[in-house]
Amino acid sequence: MKMHEAKRIEIIIEKIMEKRLTDLLTEAGVKGYSVLPVSGGSGSSGRWSRQGQVSRAQGMSSVVCLVKPERLEPTIDAVFPLLDRHIGVVSVTDTMVIRDELF
Amino acid sequence: MKMHEAKRIEIIIEKIMEKRLTDLLTEAGVKGYSVLPVSGGSGSSGRWSRQGQVSRAQGMSSVVCLVKPERLEPTIDAVFPLLDRHIGVVSVTDTMVIRDELF
Amino acid sequence: MKMHEAKRIEIIIEKIMEKRLTDLLTEAGVKGYSVLPVSGGSGSSGRWSRQGQVSRAQGMSSVVCLVKPERLEPTIDAVFPLLDRHIGVVSVTDTMVIRDELF
Amino acid sequence: MEQLFALAQQNLLSPIILFFALGFAAAIAKSDLNFPEAIAKGMSLYLLFAIGFKGGASLSGYGIDAQLILSLLAGIVLSACLPLLAFVLLRLMTRMSTLDAAAVAAHYGSISIVTFVAASSILEIQGIAYDGYMVAVAATMEAPAIISALWLISKNSDDNRSMDSALMREIMLNGSIVLLIGSFLIGLATGKDGFAEIAPFISAPFKGVLCLFLLDMGLVAGRGLVNAKGAVSHRSVAFGVLMPLIGASIGLLFAVLIGLPLGSAVLMMVLSASASYIAVPAAMRVAVPEANPAIYLTLSLGVTFPFNLTVGIPLYVAVATAVVGG
Amino acid sequence: MEQLFALAQQNLLSPIILFFALGFAAAIAKSDLNFPEAIAKGMSLYLLFAIGFKGGASLSGYGIDAQLILSLLAGIVLSACLPLLAFVLLRLMTRMSTLDAAAVAAHYGSISIVTFVAASSILEIQGIAYDGYMVAVAATMEAPAIISALWLISKNSDDNRSMDSALMREIMLNGSIVLLIGSFLIGLATGKDGFAEIAPFISAPFKGVLCLFLLDMGLVAGRGLVNAKGAVSHRSVAFGVLMPLIGASIGLLFAVLIGLPLGSAVLMMVLSASASYIAVPAAMRVAVPEANPAIYLTLSLGVTFPFNLTVGIPLYVAVATAVVGG
Amino acid sequence: MEQLFALAQQNLLSPIILFFALGFAAAIAKSDLNFPEAIAKGMSLYLLFAIGFKGGASLSGYGIDAQLILSLLAGIVLSACLPLLAFVLLRLMTRMSTLDAAAVAAHYGSISIVTFVAASSILEIQGIAYDGYMVAVAATMEAPAIISALWLISKNSDDNRSMDSALMREIMLNGSIVLLIGSFLIGLATGKDGFAEIAPFISAPFKGVLCLFLLDMGLVAGRGLVNAKGAVSHRSVAFGVLMPLIGASIGLLFAVLIGLPLGSAVLMMVLSASASYIAVPAAMRVAVPEANPAIYLTLSLGVTFPFNLTVGIPLYVAVATAVVGG
């Protein structure tokens, strides 16, 4: 099977900002993304978990986005302003995908 | 701690096909896998989210499978027919595992 | 955007051990982690899924932890005793992060 | 005619319909109102449990008679044949591909249990009795339509798309059918005593739960329509309104032939008129992944379901009253 | 005075309050008792649905009168102005930053619907009637406070933090408001008949669900307090107790000016005294991410909510009885 | 004997048991019927809340008497000693490792609250009264068995497996116990008035919820059995049927010694006969991860639970009636 290089961007961000983030991703020309629920975590702003949440203001989501290597730079640039103001973390990993026309 | 090279296969696929996929993985000799819920996403067939689902036909899952490098090729070959007909994405990342007798 | 090398540790462990694991991570000086729900899986101890669970003793979680490369060794050492006695898998992937003062 | 308007008005002003409309409007207005998946699933389990048990309990004490058998057979025949009619209609009315048309057709042969529940609730409010075994008829109508549609596809294409046995088992033993039939049989076995034991749980709160459930259905149907903008043509929408009317007419014909009383005749019409949006979409995703889910979900859930709920049911009641007699 | 103690005692021994206390204690003791997110959300949907519908149904048949209009206006004015007062108080009493103080202030202008529901339940137990439209007043008081707080921030800082239209829509169409107002209107439209249909679902089990819901609120509030150790100063806590008393007094003033009867006057006090912990925190995270959520959530949910539930409500009933007369 | 058959038949035909059987059958047939985790958790919270509150409320007004104290002590002794007996039996009857045998033994000393709830429901249907404090006895029987089992393990192996304090706290403050005891105490404190307030929520729908819950338990137990094929030997299964009979006999002995009336004696037997599948498995995973969960879950949930539900409870009622007298 022929594989192609790609970048896996993983953004952990407040649930309340999820739609704004995915809108930015779409505007930046990303062809797809997946959102995974996060049930708890810890960071500079303390520890939290889904239990003990009363408000949609709390809680995080993990947004995973596979992109062609050349799209990495513009994608990160597009979402950075949001990430800068709001709590959350970003990581970028080298990966391989099968059908690169999809990314 | 001695670490060993491995491949992390991540397959995002329709929930309704999840059991068929994991059956194929097992047949292909994979020693384990984990399924994570996906709460929303976007791709060539549009945007979706768990809210606004009435049917088990909708929704995606993320299947993560750690395998020894030499098992990558046969594993991908085994599941490709399913992935080809159904919507979903696959990525393969180099990773390290601790006890390689498990993979 | 300046990126920095980091390690992405992904630990899939029994839900009942989740708090003990994250306590160990915190003691080991990790600055943050995220917990994702796992809805099913398979391994040497068989296949399972969230449906068909009656007990909090069952079920797994995925704990994702981004650390600076030099923190990898001590982190793994700190959590190994727990992982050794309890079922679960660990993988470590090279990744890049944006603001490395966070890790 | 006047009576029809009165009926329609009464129906449109019932909380059941108004909550559906509220959900629909909230979705169109892009409100973030939403029900957790688990709660929606829980409410649907409750409705299946309650309607099945009530049907069985109300039947207990009566023997199996010819009308019951004939009604079950009629259900199977309707479910198997309506997709053929729907398929021909779709090929004539729209420009859908063979695959899409067959997939849509499957939905219209099968049934929507929520439409059935809403209709039986409306019958109860209007004091019209119906037979408990209509629940069993509903259950028999889920699957045959899928087999018809897969036959249509294999006839119209080269590749042989026979159902694999795993899919067959999934369809026959899908959770909704098992719960509905199981509750029906338990209701039948435990009869009036069993019913008395759990009546405070399945009878009194039923309509309230139905309101909340339809609120969620309104949200889902409305969001589906918003997202599917452009996926379905005007002609398809016309089909989504025409087909239930045709289905209801044929259902009425069968009801008259069998000699069903008013309430059961209405339910037979409703079953024929309604389109599946749970069991059939799942089967189509597995067996016909090339068919576009946006088309069949939008038609069954976004067009036909609201049509039946608001206009269809009072219309069917009025027509059945005229034909069968009150 | 004696009567006040009797009231307070009766209140503190009601299952509603005791279950809240149980949850609070379990959280402090670090028990792993917890409600699944979906169940908590489901219960809150039920409460909004029931309280909205009951309010609307009880109002149906009455026309719109001046008191209703004045109450709605009073609600808007209170919600818009209380944050200004709270902000000044916070700047005087505590060392919070401008941003934090404004964010906290927004919470105290807005309302806690659960406090409202608990108060109306306690009124019912004590046989004190209240007007159905107070539900609508509650709904109008959610949003204005947010706008006031954003205005405070833009006035006190360089950067212009006007609300973007997406946020505005999210606030106005947030799920709770849509469900509350929608149920209210449907209750109004279907009146006594509609109410009779679903009463066994929304009336009889209401208090029981409220007990379970408050148990969960106790768990959440208690865990919040445990986690927030150190995030809020003693002076802030004092604000969290003082502000509801001030809010209730001003609410009572408005009630007297409008001429509200006892039950409605108490509810107006409760609305003014209560602080939001759902809609406002969400809006603040989007618009003022620099403000520390630990501060405003701890104050509204960990301090003011328990205070109102245990001490506040019986106090407001006693004071209103003295001022307005039983 | 005839009476026993009549009882057994009545029990087997009650909706509660039939829904459990439906779930079991659906799981074996590999139907995809399933309850969302949150709904199952929600139902179990409801059952604990209701049974605790009812028990407390029914006790309020009565003082603490010797029988109550003795029953609580009996519960602790039974829970602590039954594991020793079970361990010896397992070593004699099966080839399990010491660790596995000790882990299984812990389950049989502890209790299944759902079996308790089902038994009390069946007693109510048969018009047999029981004491409200049996709920408190149930709560005291959860933990001692765990400590006994850990003592067994440390005695039979080199490594010292004393319970760490975190585990101890988790066991003593686990959510089920806190909710059960908390509701019991609140029921006790608020008495008849409190009960009247929330009775429509906890009394009338109780049996219906129990039916749905047992349907889910049937699914889980059936799936467990299917998955565990081969994990448990025939001899272990024999233990899973024999042990509850032994437990029930010893429970009856204690009941007679204390002088418990019929209903409470039956419940004491049921508690002794039932095996835990929530609290104890969790504790074993933490403290004895080497023990195989497939063994202890299959035995307690797949063998003993269904046995008690179908055959055990009517048997215990019949025997207790013969011994204690109706």
Ligand SMILES: Nc1ncnc2c1ncn2[C@@H]1O[C@H](COP(=O)(O)O)[C@@H](O)[C@H]1O
């Ligand atoms: N090093 C990390 N690895 C993984 N997730 C993290 C890390 N740091 C923070 N997070 C996640 O991001 C959330 C917010 O982090 P913070 O802004 O540092 O409080 C946390 O609750 C975690 O879910």
Ligand SMILES: Nc1ncnc2c1ncn2[C@@H]1O[C@H](COP(=O)(O)O)[C@@H](O)[C@H]1O
């Ligand atoms: N580039 C991508 N990165 C991450 N997930 C994706 C990507 N493309 C598609 N997906 C996921 O796969 C699903 C189906 O994609 P598609 O078949 O393109 O509609 C989407 O709903 C996403 O959940």
Ligand SMILES: Nc1ncnc2c1ncn2[C@@H]1O[C@H](COP(=O)(O)O)[C@@H](O)[C@H]1O
């Ligand atoms: N190779 C693997 N890849 C991904 N997840 C795995 C793998 N092996 C085991 N797991 C996960 O770890 C759990 C326990 O594994 P085990 O201890 O092998 O039974 C499984 O249920 C899976 O969720």
Ligand code: NA
């Ligand atoms: Na149909």
Ligand code: NA
């Ligand atoms: Na307020």
Ligand code: NA
């Ligand atoms: Na026992």
